[in-house]
Structures are given as C-alpha cells and as structure tokens.
Amino acid sequence: MKIAFYGSSLLSSYWNGAATYYRGLLRDLAGRGYDITFYEPDAFDRQQHRDIDPPEWARSVVYPATEEGLRSVLSEARGADIVVKANGVGVFDTDLLEGIVDHSRDDALRIFWDVDAAATLDEMRADESHVVRRMLPSLDMVLTYGGGPPVVDAYEGFGARRCVPIYNALDPTTHFPVESDSLFASDLAFLGNRLPDREARVEEFFLRPAAALPERSFLIGGNGWETKQMPDNVRHLGHVYTHQHNAFNCTPLAVLNVARDSMAHIGFSPATRVFEAAGAAACLITDAWEGIEQFLTPDEEVLVARDGQDVADHMRSLTPERARSIGKAALARVLAEHTYTHRGAEVDALFREHARSQRSAA
Structure with missing residues (x-):
C-alpha cells in the first residue's frame, strides 16, 4: 500500500520534536512493505539544519x-x-488538511495524525470553525502520539469515527548507550525547545533545582534559551542534533523530562525524549503525569518529581550506582515493550483492518 504523509519534517529535528517519531514509525512501516512518500515544506530553516539525508526507506x-x-504535492x-496529514506542519496547515480530502481517492484511508493532541483539542473547544472540527466527518481515523482515554473520548466526542493513540517509542538502531562526551558533562541535563506552554514548567523543574544546588552542574539544550536568565551553574548548548542525543543522554548523572502544560x-503523553533517554540507559527524572506506570515503573525504571x-531531593540522594541501575532497568523495559517495532505493528494492524472492512463493504 502507498502512503502519502504530509508532515513538518522527516529530515530535520530543528524546531521539530516529532522528527524521531516520524522516522521510527515510518521506517518500521516501510519494512512491512508500505511504499511511503513524506512531503515537507522548505520552512523555518529546517533544511539548513538537517539531521539525516533522505532515507532509503521513504521517498522524501x-x-x-x-x-x-502546495498544489504540486497535494x-x-x-x-x-x-x-496522512500530521498537525503542526507550520505552513498551510488548514489547506493541507482540506487538501488531502479533496485530492485523495474515494477509497483511500484518510488520517489526521495529531502529535500535539491536547493543544489541538483546546483549540477545537475554543473555535467551532476549527479546521479539524470541520474535517472530522471526512476523515476515517485520528491517530495521536499520546493522550490515552481522555484524548480518545474528546476526539470521538467531536465526531471522530475512530481515535487511537500510537505512543512515542524507542528506535534502538538510532538511540542506544554510547561512551560519554565531555561536551555534555553535567549532573542534570534537560533537552527541549523554549515554548510558551513549557517555559514555566522548565523554570520549576529545572531552574529552581539549579538555584537550590549551586554546587552541582546543570546543562540545557534546545532552541530559544539563549535569552533566558539562568543561574550561573546552568550551561546552555543551543540546538542539539539527533546524532548527538545518545551522548547527551549517556554523559550526565541524570537527564530530565519536562512535559508541556497541555500534555502534563x-x-x-510520554515525550520522545523519555524513550530516547531510556534507550541510552540514562537515569531519567520526569515530572509527574498520569499514566507514567504504563511506560516505566517509578523508583525502579524512572524517578518521578x-x-x-x-x-x-532526587539529585541530592542519587548516586552513580543507583543512576546506572535505573537506566539499565529502563532500557530493558523499553526494549521489551516500547519500540517502534511494537508501534508499527499496531499501525499495520489498524491499516489492514480498515482495508478488510472496505473490501467487505464493497
């Protein structure tokens, strides 16, 4: 089966946290025999900050x-x-969602793939004319990369025929334990772009502990933080490329995950970073959110704050030995239950189920 996927970027993670999610899932689907074309706009300097060359497993x-x-790709x-139309392309989002309905065949499976479902649903509640609300009757399925029962109930309440969460996961061919790198030496490291609905939580979960522990070293990576006032023991790296993520996760004593407001x-809604860190056998500290136990066991495979x-408090009591134990347990858990092979199997089953129902109806 041929897939036309309209998303933000497959080639670049620059201001595009969904890149590794797209890569992991689509590479697995390609291995299952799907013929994939990924369409991305030349926007936001992403092409100047590519992490990968066009892959063999998808036409880029x-x-x-x-x-x-826009017209040429639609x-x-x-x-x-x-x-598939993914949310958050950044340009022509309305035209793209309308366009995949207008330009696809009547027998095609039409999907809206929401990688920021909580925020999208907030927008839909505030705007009856929101493009997703308008287009739901013409879509066969909504897939999300998180949200659990609350997101499913909300989307189906808006009229989605079906909503299924396909969670983030680990691609063990790209994220795995490596040797430490002095560039990322620190006691606690955080990687994430500066966004309005994340900044206050970064202040609470990262900058506040840094101020409370002046004798410890803290490292922050991601775009937008260069103008943020921070304690003297915090070092800012700027954009961290995907190929650097393993060393970023393996080098510090611990790494921190901070969810955006809506996801928390x-x-x-485990972020991609959760599985990348676990895949590198890093000791992960995450802010508390409902459902964490579905992915990692608190105090054994992850520390929750x-x-x-x-x-x-976690940083004061954490020893290198315990950090290694937590990281090793997290790696074993995600390899057993949370790889893109697991997620790809879920998506493949959904696609094949829909194809069978189409044949039966015909």
Missing part, C-alpha cells in the same frame, strides 16, 4: 512553502492508498 519530497508548491495524494494536564523540590 521537500516542496517550496508557496501556493504553487496533486500526488490521488496516487496513495493511505493519505491530560497525562498518558512532583515539583522542583522533588528534583533537587
């Missing part, structure tokens, strides 16, 4: 972020059996 089409470029939707509120004081 980078189109100009213009009306003409015209190819008719050749696909499965047409709704729960069941309710606030910045908890983070500071």
Whole structure:
C-alpha cells in the first residue's frame, strides 16, 4: 500500500520534536512493505539544519512553502492508498488538511495524525470553525502520539469515527548507550525547545533545582534559551542534533523530562525524549503525569518529581550506582515493550483492518 504523509519534517529535528517519531514509525512501516512518500515544506530553516539525508526507506519530497508548491504535492495524494496529514506542519496547515480530502481517492484511508493532541483539542473547544472540527466527518481515523482515554473520548466526542493513540517509542538502531562526551558533562541535563506552554514548567523543574544546588552542574539544550536568565551553574548548548542525543543522554548523572502544560494536564503523553533517554540507559527524572506506570515503573525504571523540590531531593540522594541501575532497568523495559517495532505493528494492524472492512463493504 502507498502512503502519502504530509508532515513538518522527516529530515530535520530543528524546531521539530516529532522528527524521531516520524522516522521510527515510518521506517518500521516501510519494512512491512508500505511504499511511503513524506512531503515537507522548505520552512523555518529546517533544511539548513538537517539531521539525516533522505532515507532509503521513504521517498522524501521537500516542496517550496508557496501556493504553487502546495498544489504540486497535494496533486500526488490521488496516487496513495493511505493519505496522512500530521498537525503542526507550520505552513498551510488548514489547506493541507482540506487538501488531502479533496485530492485523495474515494477509497483511500484518510488520517489526521495529531502529535500535539491536547493543544489541538483546546483549540477545537475554543473555535467551532476549527479546521479539524470541520474535517472530522471526512476523515476515517485520528491517530495521536499520546493522550490515552481522555484524548480518545474528546476526539470521538467531536465526531471522530475512530481515535487511537500510537505512543512515542524507542528506535534502538538510532538511540542506544554510547561512551560519554565531555561536551555534555553535567549532573542534570534537560533537552527541549523554549515554548510558551513549557517555559514555566522548565523554570520549576529545572531552574529552581539549579538555584537550590549551586554546587552541582546543570546543562540545557534546545532552541530559544539563549535569552533566558539562568543561574550561573546552568550551561546552555543551543540546538542539539539527533546524532548527538545518545551522548547527551549517556554523559550526565541524570537527564530530565519536562512535559508541556497541555500534555502534563491530560497525562498518558510520554515525550520522545523519555524513550530516547531510556534507550541510552540514562537515569531519567520526569515530572509527574498520569499514566507514567504504563511506560516505566517509578523508583525502579524512572524517578518521578512532583515539583522542583522533588528534583533537587532526587539529585541530592542519587548516586552513580543507583543512576546506572535505573537506566539499565529502563532500557530493558523499553526494549521489551516500547519500540517502534511494537508501534508499527499496531499501525499495520489498524491499516489492514480498515482495508478488510472496505473490501467487505464493497
């Protein structure tokens, strides 16, 4: 089956945290026999900050972020059996979602793949004319990369025919334990872009512990933090490329995950970083959110913090031996239950189930 996937970027993680999610899932689906084309706009300097070259397992089409470029790629939707529009492309999001419906075949499987479901649902509640609300009757399925029962109930309450969470996971071919790198030497490291709905939580869970532990070293990677006032014991790296993530996770005593406001509120939304850190056998400290036990066991495979004081307390008591034990247990758990092979099998089953139902109806 042919998949036409319209997303933010497959080639670059620059201001694009979903890149490793797309890569892991689509590479697995390609291995299952799917013929995939990924369409991404040349926007936001992503092409100047590529992490990977166009892969062998998918055809990569980078189109100009213009009306003409949009029309050229939407015209190819008719050749696909499965047409996907991911949220957060950043340009032409409304036109792309309307376009995959208008340009795909009547028998194609049409999917909206939401990699920020909690935020999208908030927008939909506030705007009856929101494009996703308008297009749900014309879509066969909504897939999300998190959210659990609350997101499923909300989407189906808005009229989605079906909503299924396909969670983030580990691609063990790209994220795995490596030797430490002095560039990332620190006691606690955090990787994430500076976003309005994350900044206050970073202040609480990262900067507050840094201020409380002036004798310890802290490291922050990601875009946008260069103008943020921070304690003297915090070092800022800027953008960290995907190929550097393993060393970033393996070098510090511990790494920190901080959910965005919407994801923390709704729960069941482990970020890609959670599985990348576990895949590198890092000792992960995460802010508390409902459903963490579905992915990692607190105090055995992950340390959970309710606030910045908890983070500071964890750091005061954490020894290198315990950090290694937690990281080793996390790696074993995600390899057993949370790889993109597991997620790809879920998606493949959904696609094949839909194809069978289409044949039966015909």
